[in-house]
Amino acid sequence: MKIRLTSQLILPMLGAACVLLAWTVVSATIAPDLPSPARTWQESRRYILEPFFKDGEMNQGIGRLAFYSLVRVGKGFVLALAIGTPIGFLLGLSRPFHQSFDPIVQFMRPISPLAWLPLGLVIFQKSEPAAIFTIALCAMWPTVINTAVGVRSISQEYLNVGRVLKLSRSRMLTRIIVPATLPYVFTGYRLSLGLAWLVIVASEMLTGTPGVGGFLWQEYNSLVYAHIILSVLTIGAIGFLLDRLMGLVEARVRVN
Amino acid sequence: MAYVEVRGLRKAYVTPRGRTPVLGGIDLSLDEGEFVAVVGYSGSGKTTLVSLLGGLIAPDGGDIRLDGVPVTGPGPERGIVFQHYSLLPWLSVRDNVALAVDAVNPGLSAAERRRITDEFIALVNLTPAAWKRPRELSGGMRQRVAVARGLAMRPKLLLMDEPFSALDALTRATLQDELLRIWGERRSTVILITNDVDEAILLADRIYPMTPGPDAVLGPAIEVGLPRPRQRRHMSLEPAYQKARRALVDFLRSSVSEREAATTEGGPRQMRPGSGTPGSPMEV
Ligand SMILES: Nc1ncnc2c1ncn2[C@@H]1O[C@H](COP(=O)(O)OP(=O)(O)O)[C@@H](O)[C@H]1O
Ligand SMILES: [Mg+2]
Numbered sequence: 001m002k003i004r005l006t007s008q009l010i011l012p013m014l015g016a017a018c019v020l021l022a023w024t025v026v027s028a029t030i031a032p033d034l035p036s037p038a039r040t041w042q043e044s045r046r047y048i049l050e051p052f053f054k055d056g057e058m059n060q061g062i063g064r065l066a067f068y069s070l071v072r073v074g075k076g077f078v079l080a081l082a083i084g085t086p087i088g089f090l091l092g093l094s095r096p097f098h099q100s101f102d103p104i105v106q107f108m109r110p111i112s113p114l115a116w117l118p119l120g121l122v123i124f125q126k127s128e129p130a131a132i133f134t135i136a137l138c139a140m141w142p143t144v145i146n147t148a149v150g151v152r153s154i155s156q157e158y159l160n161v162g163r164v165l166k167l168s169r170s171r172m173l174t175r176i177i178v179p180a181t182l183p184y185v186f187t188g189y190r191l192s193l194g195l196a197w198l199v200i201v202a203s204e205m206l207t208g209t210p211g212v213g214g215f216l217w218q219e220y221n222s223l224v225y226a227h228i229i230l231s232v233l234t235i236g237a238i239g240f241l242l243d244r245l246m247g248l249v250e251a252r253v254r255v256n
Numbered sequence: 257m258a259y260v261e262v263r264g265l266r267k268a269y270v271t272p273r274g275r276t277p278v279l280g281g282i283d284l285s286l287d288e289g290e291f292v293a294v295v296g297y298s299g300s301g302k303t304t305l306v307s308l309l310g311g312l313i314a315p316d317g318g319d320i321r322l323d324g325v326p327v328t329g330p331g332p333e334r335g336i337v338f339q340h341y342s343l344l345p346w347l348s349v350r351d352n353v354a355l356a357v358d359a360v361n362p363g364l365s366a367a368e369r370r371r372i373t374d375e376f377i378a379l380v381n382l383t384p385a386a387w388k389r390p391r392e393l394s395g396g397m398r399q400r401v402a403v404a405r406g407l408a409m410r411p412k413l414l415l416m417d418e419p420f421s422a423l424d425a426l427t428r429a430t431l432q433d434e435l436l437r438i439w440g441e442r443r444s445t446v447i448l449i450t451n452d453v454d455e456a457i458l459l460a461d462r463i464y465p466m467t468p469g470p471d472a473v474l475g476p477a478i479e480v481g482l483p484r485p486r487q488r489r490h491m492s493l494e495p496a497y498q499k500a501r502r503a504l505v506d507f508l509r510s511s512v513s514e515r516e517a518a519t520t521e522g523g524p525r526q527m528r529p530g531s532g533t534p535g536s537p538m539e540v
Contacts, residue, residue, distance in 0.1 A: 160342065161344065165409070175347070
């Protein structure tokens, strides 16, 4: 019990204290424009303590801003899964499909959100759908690839059960292929969600839509540097929570 | 022509590292309702034979006929109890069996299919565990599910690939007795693959010994003259038992020494402990 207290509470707090110390030292010495932890707290406390106030489009409590970002990420993420999952299954199941589209997947995967966003604006003419388009397009690749790998690594043992029973294509899919692939699919989903959250900042910055990322960029332009740090910490905390949440879902699927 | 007719079945695996000849002309025949065992050392090609009979892989040569019809691919009229159970871990015991029942009886009503599923789960004494997932079951219970699934297909030919080899001796004996009882009730046509000489004698009407690979073949069939219904107790004292055992062990031993005389490679092969002493009493 004592050992767990040390390893799970005291040591992580020690780590955080080290970072705070380094931050204080840096702001006091080489980067005078960087607000110290204390100043950051003073300038941000209203945003944290009244997380849902709204004074204007870009001046809102951090909870409200995070909510906008989460809704946007949610839409992009769902779109990514809706497109990525079937593509992944097709890549894994069909050799001609794999031969036709795998090169394109490999080609599109490394393209940065910064490159997709202007294209999204050109296509949709509006910032909101452009942002969602960008999130979906960047976030879907882990889902596509994990699903395809999952399908291809289904044990021959399970497939043979279906072959002996001469299962129809649809029953083969619903009873064997999909359940056998599910753990891989959900690993893909967790990675996709992480990517979607990573992309949100860039897409909000470029489109100027209200959200944590948009707020961050606006406060940089208005020279309120403490709020940049507030935004960064918020992004980190939410990203961490989302990953934990998806990790729980993934673990549930894996147990079966 | 016999119910099951296998002629000159050959198979080699070709991998990037070369060609492994496994089966070199297997001949085998069964009448309807017969229980035949194939006994061989591990690695001699028994699973390969099951895969060929099941139609899961294609032979290089030779011919398989079941009820006069050539086997060209897998199908539910040849049920397989796989060596590694191959239960679907995401389905309950019930659903694993139901998958087979539903697949082979598309014409029956849902209620009727449910009744058949329950019947076969009860047959292997798993009714209390019907809603459990395979991972919640012991090895013996998993093997029971696999047997129930194979039987529930009501195949013309049931192939069992070392069904009990992964189990401890006590559980193995229990399941052998259960299989003996079930087969006594239904008299299906069964090919049992095993590396356990006593298991083969207890269960089968006829036993084919298999020479160790490469290019394994089956030796002459050994009739088991034991009357049915059989009892494990005292079986080892019967002259018919000792006769079958001696014939089987002699053939397997001489096939190994011939093989070892012919080739320099290949260390001692694994058999179940106890198999080396003909006629030794075996009672659990
Ligand atoms: N898919 C395969 N590819 C290549 N070699 C194989 C394959 N399956 C089995 N073998 C080889 O064929 C031989 C017989 O294997 P198997 O039929 O599994 O034997 P048994 O079931 O009697 O233990 C072994 O030497 C094994 O290594
Ligand atoms: Mg085997």
